[in-house]
Amino acid sequence: MGTLAQQLINGISLGSVYALIAVGYSLVYSILLFSNFAHGGFLVIGGYICYYTLTVLGNNIWVAGGLSLLGAGIAAVLTERIAYKPIRERTNITLYLLIASLGMSIVIENIFVIVAGGRFRALPPVIPTNPVHLFGLTTTSAFDLLSLVVAFVFLTGLQLFIVKSKWGLAIRAAAFDLKTAGLMGINVNLLISIVFFVAGMLAAVGGIFLSVRYTLYPQLGGITIKAFVAAVVGGLGSLPGAVVGSLILGLAEMLTAGFISSQLRDLVVFSLLVITLLVKPTGLFGKKPTEKV
Amino acid sequence: MAEPLLSVQNLSVTYGVIRALHGVSMEVREGEIVCVIGANGAGKSTLLNAVMGVVRRESGEVIFDGKPLPRRSYQVVAQGVSLVPEGRRIFSPLTVHENLMIGAFPRKDMRQIEEDLEWVYGLFPRLQERKDQYAGTLSGGEQQMLAIGRALMSRPRLLLLDEPSLGLAPILIRDIFKELKRINGEGVTILLVEQNARQALMLSNRGYVLQTGRIVLQGRSQDLLVNPDVTAAYLGKLKK
Ligand SMILES: Nc1ncnc2c1ncn2[C@@H]1O[C@H](COP(=O)(O)OP(=O)(O)OP(=O)(O)O)[C@@H](O)[C@H]1O
Numbered sequence: 001m002g003t004l005a006q007q008l009i010n011g012i013s014l015g016s017v018y019a020l021i022a023v024g025y026s027l028v029y030s031i032l033l034f035s036n037f038a039h040g041g042f043l044v045i046g047g048y049i050c051y052y053t054l055t056v057l058g059n060n061i062w063v064a065g066g067l068s069l070l071g072a073g074i075a076a077v078l079t080e081r082i083a084y085k086p087i088r089e090r091t092n093i094t095l096y097l098l099i100a101s102l103g104m105s106i107v108i109e110n111i112f113v114i115v116a117g118g119r120f121r122a123l124p125p126v127i128p129t130n131p132v133h134l135f136g137l138t139t140t141s142a143f144d145l146l147s148l149v150v151a152f153v154f155l156t157g158l159q160l161f162i163v164k165s166k167w168g169l170a171i172r173a174a175a176f177d178l179k180t181a182g183l184m185g186i187n188v189n190l191l192i193s194i195v196f197f198v199a200g201m202l203a204a205v206g207g208i209f210l211s212v213r214y215t216l217y218p219q220l221g222g223i224t225i226k227a228f229v230a231a232v233v234g235g236l237g238s239l240p241g242a243v244v245g246s247l248i249l250g251l252a253e254m255l256t257a258g259f260i261s262s263q264l265r266d267l268v269v270f271s272l273l274v275i276t277l278l279v280k281p282t283g284l285f286g287k288k289p290t291e292k293v
Numbered sequence: 294m295a296e297p298l299l300s301v302q303n304l305s306v307t308y309g310v311i312r313a314l315h316g317v318s319m320e321v322r323e324g325e326i327v328c329v330i331g332a333n334g335a336g337k338s339t340l341l342n343a344v345m346g347v348v349r350r351e352s353g354e355v356i357f358d359g360k361p362l363p364r365r366s367y368q369v370v371a372q373g374v375s376l377v378p379e380g381r382r383i384f385s386p387l388t389v390h391e392n393l394m395i396g397a398f399p400r401k402d403m404r405q406i407e408e409d410l411e412w413v414y415g416l417f418p419r420l421q422e423r424k425d426q427y428a429g430t431l432s433g434g435e436q437q438m439l440a441i442g443r444a445l446m447s448r449p450r451l452l453l454l455d456e457p458s459l460g461l462a463p464i465l466i467r468d469i470f471k472e473l474k475r476i477n478g479e480g481v482t483i484l485l486v487e488q489n490a491r492q493a494l495m496l497s498n499r500g501y502v503l504q505t506g507r508i509v510l511q512g513r514s515q516d517l518l519v520n521p522d523v524t525a526a527y528l529g530k531l532k533k
Pocket residue numbers: 308309311312313331332333334335336337338339340379488
């Protein structure tokens with residue numbers, strides 16, 4: 001009983017971190033209709049900014065976190081401006097964007113290999129990881145609870161932004177029909193930059209938590225493949241789908257690790273992807289791919 | 294004579310190797326309803342899209358209110374021009390109300406926006422009845438009303454319409470055109486492109502005939518309606 005509760009909490013906690021990454025993925029997909037494989041790079045950028053700020057400027061997680069979010073957001077905007085904007089202004093073929101994003105992910109990863117080196121780094125211990133006893137029922141770590149709470153706060157913030165704000169409305173309109181959104185007096189390039197900024201920021205939050213969980217290294221961004229799977233399971237382009245998909249994935253991973261074998265967790269993740277693609281290719285919340293002329 | 298509100302001078306547009314407009318010149322004066330009629334592929338949508346900055350203007354000029362219109366759509370909207378696009382292109386997953394609010398995106402004066410919302414609901418009471426409904430659930434005619442209302446929410450001085458009659462029953466077309474007349478009466482200048490030549494000419498003050506990217510005929514709409522070339526080419530089928 002105790003173990004089950006513990007694995008459930010760990011699973012939801014891991015899933016909520018995936019969700020931070022998956023919603024960024026989905027947000028970009030919903031507007032530009034391509035999977036941005038450089039998204040993992042934003043997470044790594046966030047992680048390293050946090051690491052260096054903590055080691056150089058002292059152990060203030062608020063400053064380091066703030067700079068990390070800001071830096072990853074800006075990096076995401078720059079990536080779009082440098083690598084994607086010139087392409088999308090010339091062609092409607094999203095395959096080129098996908099290829100450019102693969103290229104950018106390699107570029108970002110190797111910048112860190114060269115500048116920071118390939119070794120694994122542990123963030124200074126600013127995020128508590130001590131065990132916490134929950135109502136005498138079960139034991140979990142403060143870290144798992146904290147990542148759950150922080151992810152919840154950021155995802156709620158995103159939801160409020162999308163549903164309540166003027167730019168959120170513009171983003172929802174653009175997700176349905178980008179070209180027509182331009183006719184509404186919306187500066188489409190600015191809108192795309194805002195979307196990338198938000199996606200980069202959320203990726204950085206995920207990056208900080210993943211750096212604590214698994215340590216930080218230039219290839220840490222590879223973990224976004226799981227957020228990608230989560231986004232597909234939930235339905236690419238759907239934000240609630242990305243969150244639900246991520247929670248399913250986190251739970252599946254932790255329950256497999258806890259009750260079957262830790263080595264099977266990735267197998268389960270990719271089985272979920274295959275099952276989704278076979279049974280419901282549009283994912284749980286995905287819309288039918290409608291014609292976008 | 295007063296300067297026209299919109300003046301298109303020698304405008305050319307190409308798509309790759311296809312030239313869709315060959316030096317088109319036309320104008321719209323303040324307060325007018327002007328129509329451009331032409332068959333499929335004549336270049337009607339291209340003309341409106343070039344004015345809006347949706348397609349690149351290869352050469353020629355587009356002057357609005359004495360100044361060249363900017364090249365990017367959102368800047369064109371800010372100048373006071375808005376388009377009801379071909380096929381309506383409403384945002385189906387958003388509500389009717391949200392679709393209208395999106396039309397007001399560049400504006401900041403909330404009080405005025407509220408007033409204009411009432412104005413649009415007054416023009417199209419059916420939209421008000423359905424304001425919290427998803428736009429995708431509206432009928433074709435209601436969607437066309439929504440597309441017009443949405444374009445009006447930017448408070449345009451010039452409203453461009455691309456085939457508003459497309460796919461609508463004749464009775465609905467009459468309703469929509471009646472509303473356009475009313476909107477024009479409230480101070481909005483209108484440029485309309487249509488295949489439905491008879492209705493468009495009956496509504497408008499002046500008309501142009503566009504044929505494979507060239508203006509081949511222009512004049513007062515009442516004259517065009519009885520012009521033998523026009524009746525033969527564009528009004529033939531409808532003639533009783
Ligand atoms: N995106 C495009 N790429 C290539 N050619 C295009 C494109 N858009 C339009 N054309 C071509 O330009 C010409 C004019 O097209 P346009 O859509 O302006 O015609 P139209 O008068 O609006 O026709 P319709 O009544 O069918 O809407 C046509 O020959 C069309 O095939």
